[in-house]
Amino acid sequence: MRSIVNNVKTFTDARKFVNCLSKIKKSKILMVISGSPVQNIVARIHHLPQIYSIFIFYRRNKAKYEQLAKNWFKIKGVQTDFGMICELMKIAVKNIEKDSVDTSITLNSNAADQNMDFLDQSYMYTLLLKECLIAMKHDERSIEEFVDYCCDSHGNELQEREIEQFHQEYHQHSPIWWYTAPHFLYSMLKHSLQTLDFEAIIKLGFFIRDLHEQLRKLHSEQFKESKEKLLIVYRDQGLSRSNFQKLKSCVGNLFSFNYFLSTSPDRNISILSAKQAAKNQKFVGVLFMITVDLSISSTPFANIRDFHYQSGKEVVLFTTHSVFRIEKIQQMDQASRSWLVTLTMMEHNDGYWCSLIRFMRNEIHGSTESHRLSTLLRKICEFEKAFIWCVIPLKQTSDDFETWNLYHQLGMLKTELGDYTGAISYFQKSIEVYEKKSVINDPHLAESYTNIGLVYANLGEHSTAFSWYEKGLAVRQKISPTNHADLADFYSNIGSVYYNLEEYEKALSFYDKACEIRQNILPRNHPDLATSYSDIGLVLNNVAKYSKALEFQETSLEIRSIVLLPNHLSLADSYNDLGLIYNNMGDYSKALSFLEKGLDIRQRIQPSNHPNLADSYNNLGVVYTKMQDYSKALSFLKKGLEIRQETQHLNQLNLADSYNNIAWVHYKIAKYPEAVKYQKHAVKMGEASLPSDHPRLLFWKQRLKTMQVKSSNGQNLDPDFIGIR
The missing domain is CATH 3.90.176.10 (Toxin ADP-ribosyltransferase; Chain A, domain 1)
Structure with a gap:
């Protein structure tokens, strides 16, 4: 029997057998019964999906059990010859393989x-x-x-x-x-x-x-x-x-x-x-x-x-x-x-x-198959496995290009994992490889400049991000044609900085440039095109062109649903972006549905303290606030706040948003001292992160005054303004 199936277990106690079945979820079970109260056992386990076939081995009363088999379709044989039981099991194994x-x-x-x-x-x-x-x-x-x-x-x-x-x-x-x-x-x-x-x-x-x-x-x-x-x-x-x-x-x-x-x-x-x-x-x-x-x-x-x-x-x-x-x-x-x-x-x-x-094959580049494997694993969001496949060969190589590639990959992985300090360290090491060779105009050097700028953008240090982007763009413009895919990446990254600075007209200009290049050189279902459509949709959402934004985001999601695996982080981004649009359109049930889908993917893949998870919690909290479900709103907003407090060195403006949103919920439920406390934190963080005349900072200060007045005289004077990412 051991030559037919992977694992054989025997039981003399029916209760222990049934308990064991409850722990088996994925495997298919072939069951042989002998010398037991057959009918009782079959009645207890026949409905279980893990039971595939049942065989009865009896030397007497064969006709009785053959009649029983007519009532229970999973009974595939009643035999007095154990050799025949084994032959029937071989057939069952073959059928399992084909049914699966x-x-x-x-x-x-x-x-x-x-x-x-x-x-x-x-x-x-x-x-x-x-x-x-x-x-x-x-x-x-x-x-x-x-x-x-x-x-x-x-x-x-x-x-x-x-x-x-x-x-x-x-x-x-x-x-x-x-x-x-x-x-x-x-x-x-x-x-x-x-x-x-x-x-x-x-x-x-x-x-x-x-x-x-x-x-x-x-x-x-x-x-x-x-x-x-x-x-x-x-x-x-x-x-x-x-x-x-x-x-x-x-x-x-x-x-x-x-x-x-x-x-x-x-x-x-x-x-x-x-x-x-x-x-x-x-x-x-x-x-x-x-x-x-x-x-x-x-x-x-x-x-x-x-x-x-x-x-x-x-x-x-x-x-x-x-x-x-x-x-x-x-x-x-x-x-x-x-x-x-x-x-x-x-x-x-x-x-x-x-x-x-x-196209996808060419993008999984690398000087060795280990590098290609690491790049592929990163693209499918298997970040920890990809990290291992980079670290091991790094200790074994003396080749400059291979060393650059590995440091660069490690920087990308650290970025995805939300470890921005580690990412900067690895990108700087990749740059040092080429600086030692006195190489100035190299596409790999330009790539390192760009990605280190991307990290600073994630940190909210936009001027530093611009500086690195400009260095990378200067190199790329000298060595690449005007329609090169890497130039599209530069334009997209610069657009993202302007987007975060809320300069939406400039952001849209760069996003359009990136999209035009990608449309000209990439297949119509390429993931980078989905990114361009998503970027444009984000801007349109923030300038209140919701119908057009929805069109771009839905196109992006359709492409990503076709070419990406179901738990890919880019799909989480699409769900999040669609949730933001539906929130702005006042369709809160759809907003919740998309935001929850995005959160589910992020929870599966990213560390529990990743800034993206804080964004998801914050966005859900904002929607629940608008639905006047303040208990759930506070629960999600505080989860987001906890992560942002832990990583406040990464982006203080996002932390200020969390304080502002929580303050508003406390205000709505008449907990005015708490509202004032949190709003003061928002203003303090805003003063450290924004120009003194920035509209958001001015609004937060006005809101703080409103809360203080309300706390004194009980009048509700404030319009509804909540920060969502």
Whole structure:
């Protein structure tokens, strides 16, 4: 039995078994019952989603239990021969693998481009990750690190014996043998690719590379001089009803399996398996018929019968991220819920889809694959993992460009994590690398100048930020054409400084320049274009052009929803920005909905004291204040204040906003001494951060006088003014 499933547990106490089930959330369980009150146990656990199949092993009263199986569909067998139980379990394991399919299916429409195929964003990022891992050099240390990872992260799930067997015997068998063996490696690889567990995928990088390379070599041997023009293979699958309906709506579009795909050249066996899958009422039986044009196909796939764990078994295995077009979907027969889906393998070496991938690939630059991996991890907001992949090679390199790149990456990561002091330190180190070489006009130097300016802008030190931006712009203008993407970044950053200074006309001018360059050189669904649309939307919101602002922000969100992973911080920014617009428009329920979505992503990814979290708490507090839910308003505003007090050295003006907002809530609930206390703090901070004639500071001072008057004579004289970020 241990050769069939990853983990075997035995119980003699039914209560302990049921308690154990409650702790298992993600795994699927195959249950064998023997010598127990079967009916009582089945009745207690049959409804649980983690129970996949139940088998009854009894030497007597077989007919009685076969009758019981008719009433409980998860009972898949009643046997007196334990060998038959094991055979049925093998079938169940195969069905679990197929039922757990996670496919990327693209709809043939989106707001940015109505006529383009576009695969799920997870496809793009996992493809780029795979390319990094395949190009990396892996050695025995990679295997050692994977073994340590298994022991540390999965020690309770995996048998120590299996981990040790893999460690000792990995080089004794081929990657295909390991992939097809009844071993934890297969399920771990597939699960990590389906759930986007980037840590596990990276730890498995050596095996992904080895398996891909073996398929590539076999593909060349088997099909390079083949006289056959077409290859037709089959894949039987159980799809949920919802996923099948989604599939039916996508005829003519692209379809991808983001993992290594096993198929069979035997149509009849595949049909039987598809019909078997359809017997589960929750699923629709699907038979994929895949046609491959051997004259143009370069995607690695091969018949692995000579390397399969079950030697001689006819299986054609495709590498991950193989792409197919859905040609046709038709019911196989009226008597069953089984459908035939005709797929054609695609090369996709041209057109829009490939253009975006190519741009993203170029942006994940670096002198080594470790650098590229770190950049990719930063782009998908895996900041801590990216940091590790920078620190390790920094200790090992003596190359100047590599050193600059690593310091620069570390500065970017520190910026994302809200550690602005650390970010400045790393950017300054990156600048020193080029200053030692007496290099003046270098694009990398310009990039460091720009990013150090970005940090000072986040700190609210706008004059210092301008100084660094101007240094970077001077270098970039000497060496780059006027429509270069880096110039767009400069204009965008300068626009942000003017935006924070509330000089909205100047901000819009620079945002427009950045947007124009990006529109001319980037694909229409590029994330940087979404940033430009968002920037313009922010300005329009602050000059009360709400409808136009909403249009820009919605376009930005549509692009980001297509090309970014669901928990990306840029999506949080979009949700926050839309919340601000709806707040200004007086639609508070929509404002709350978007602001809460943004907060949820930020809480998942950023440290608990990150300034962005303070912004989210503050914005929610402001909306609740306008809804007159003062208890919730104070709760959120004080959370924001706590973070801003902890990081007040970063931006005192934001801290002043928090004091002002809390003062206003206290004023509204007639706690006038508290209101005066907080408003005094706001004025004090404002005097330290703003010119004496700044409208905001003048308003805060007037508000303080109003509160003091109200505290004295009980009259409410103040209009509603609350700071929101």
